[in-house]
Amino acid sequence: MVVGQIIGGEYGELLVRQKSGQIIEIGDLLSIDDIILQVYDLAYGSLLEDTDIARMSGMQLEGYDDTSLMEEEIRNYVSAKAKPLVHVKKGVAKIPKRLPGFFGTVDRVKKDDFYFMEEPENSLYLGKVRSGSMVLDVPVKINGKEALSHHILIPATTGRGKSNLVKVMLWDMVPKEWCGVLVIDPHDEYFGRNEIGIKDHHDARDKVLYYSPNPPKGGYSLRINISLLRPWNLRGIIDITDAQSQAMYVYYNIYHDNWLKAILRAEAEDAKAHGIHETTLNVLQRKLQLSFDVRMVNGEVVPRGSIFVTQGSDNMVNEIADALEDGKKVILDTSSMSGDKELLIAGMITDRVFNRYKKYKELGELDSKPTIGIVIEEAPRVLGERGGRNVFHSIAREGRKFRVGLIAITQLSSMIPREILANMNTKIILGNEMKSEREAIIGSAAQDLSKDGKNIASLDKGEALVSSIFTKFAVPIKIDLFDDVVEGGRKKTKLEFFG
Numbered sequence: 001m002v003v004g005q006i007i008g009g010e011y012g013e014l015l016v017r018q019k020s021g022q023i024i025e026i027g028d029l030l031s032i033d034d035i036i037l038q039v040y041d042l043a044y045g046s047l048l049e050d051t052d053i054a055r056m057s058g059m060q061l062e063g064y065d066d067t068s069l070m071e072e073e074i075r076n077y078v079s080a081k082a083k084p085l086v087h088v089k090k091g092v093a094k095i096p097k098r099l100p101g102f103f104g105t106v107d108r109v110k111k112d113d114f115y116f117m118e119e120p121e122n123s124l125y126l127g128k129v130r131s132g133s134m135v136l137d138v139p140v141k142i143n144g145k146e147a148l149s150h151h152i153l154i155p156a157t158t159g160r161g162k163s164n165l166v167k168v169m170l171w172d173m174v175p176k177e178w179c180g181v182l183v184i185d186p187h188d189e190y191f192g193r194n195e196i197g198i199k200d201h202h203d204a205r206d207k208v209l210y211y212s213p214n215p216p217k218g219g220y221s222l223r224i225n226i227s228l229l230r231p232w233n234l235r236g237i238i239d240i241t242d243a244q245s246q247a248m249y250v251y252y253n254i255y256h257d258n259w260l261k262a263i264l265r266a267e268a269e270d271a272k273a274h275g276i277h278e279t280t281l282n283v284l285q286r287k288l289q290l291s292f293d294v295r296m297v298n299g300e301v302v303p304r305g306s307i308f309v310t311q312g313s314d315n316m317v318n319e320i321a322d323a324l325e326d327g328k329k330v331i332l333d334t335s336s337m338s339g340d341k342e343l344l345i346a347g348m349i350t351d352r353v354f355n356r357y358k359k360y361k362e363l364g365e366l367d368s369k370p371t372i373g374i375v376i377e378e379a380p381r382v383l384g385e386r387g388g389r390n391v392f393h394s395i396a397r398e399g400r401k402f403r404v405g406l407i408a409i410t411q412l413s414s415m416i417p418r419e420i421l422a423n424m425n426t427k428i429i430l431g432n433e434m435k436s437e438r439e440a441i442i443g444s445a446a447q448d449l450s451k452d453g454k455n456i457a458s459l460d461k462g463e464a465l466v467s468s469i470f471t472k473f474a475v476p477i478k479i480d481l482f483d484d485v486v487e488g489g490r491k492k493t494k495l496e497f498f499g
């Protein structure tokens, strides 16, 4: 259906005159020849002089007779600015390098225009192609295995659908063998303890593990024996001075697994013998007691809470790492923990997996392993400047060499160093009204999104723009509502069952 005509502009900035009776919106996809355009701005156009328009408006407002324009739809119009998104040549998507025909008419895109989109290997479903606010029945899938190891960033303001998107992605990944996913869930919203969630997937029983400090039936207890901690697990997560850090390493080198207990028990004399200042020891002891929720009773380390323990549970980190390596999805309910504890635990597990994968790489065994994804909320907590050199930083920098990637969720991309942002090679951009945030995202995207500021600002709940080195162009999508996906999954299972 013809919605307009090209009346001017230049490469990357075409002017389309809207046909009267048609409505073109920001974000709409239009097609002309074999090129798909995307509208990024709208303005009025008129053949009349400004003064004439003002005079006529005055007459209409003040009640003078018949001032209606002859052929108004010809004189006044809406003009849309559009940029070429993709050029389809013999079924293959290319970056457009030419202008569509001058004065050519443009149509709205149809499902068939996307015949070139094919099913990638190890696919990960994200949503459906969206033209403005209209959804087309064209699924958007990326090569998930590649995308995951090159990190996925999900930036948006609160309430735009980040969590919903992660649920939709997890649902799709549950049965897939090419990835293991660790979900650190500070809102306990993914498993679906009390509502619909990942647990409702028909493969969940075999493929999903749920760890919680107070697990429901079928879940596992989230408890960590403090002997599993290593000094480097604290790096970039707990504020520690160099002197304190050195003290930890001194004890670790002497006492190995028992280093933490040894520090907590240490007397000033003992520390002095290892070259550690009394005040350093005292402050460190207090910090460690606080971080790990333990206290000293008659020279013994006693847990105060239920998460960090001194006896038993010494295999949890390995169990989780095994499950991930087995392509399972592991959800950690960290909703009852302080941020520090959450990150300590997440960091320990991540560190274990990362080290194993480094080893596999050395041994040349990486190809037989699933890619590991780590879902982390409020990512700037660990990726921001303050984070220093924690394991998440290391993964963001070099994880892709070892097939370990982050799925980083954030409201504040601007707090993540540019170098790391640029390393996140797939960005699923949801709505954001903050200009500084949009600029940080646009400045580090895989495609040129310099014209997409308004487009991103106007994204509604569940509407997104996928910019990835694994897509030929920045694909506008509508993400399904998770509840609908679950419902659809149920119907399908029923059909299979009876069919």
Ligand SMILES: Nc1ncnc2c1ncn2[C@@H]1O[C@H](COP(=O)(O)OP(=O)(O)O)[C@@H](O)[C@H]1O
Pocket: 156, 157, 158, 159, 160, 161, 162, 163, 164, 165, 461, 462, 463, 478, 479, 480, 481, 482
């Ligand atoms: N894809 C979507 N389609 C329709 N509505 C959505 C979609 N995603 C989210 N919503 C709505 O927006 C609300 C907030 O979504 P949520 O995923 O919790 O946002 P965020 O995690 O970004 O704060 C949801 O409760 C839901 O009602």
Ligand SMILES: [Mg+2]
Pocket: 162, 163, 164
């Ligand atoms: Mg959320």
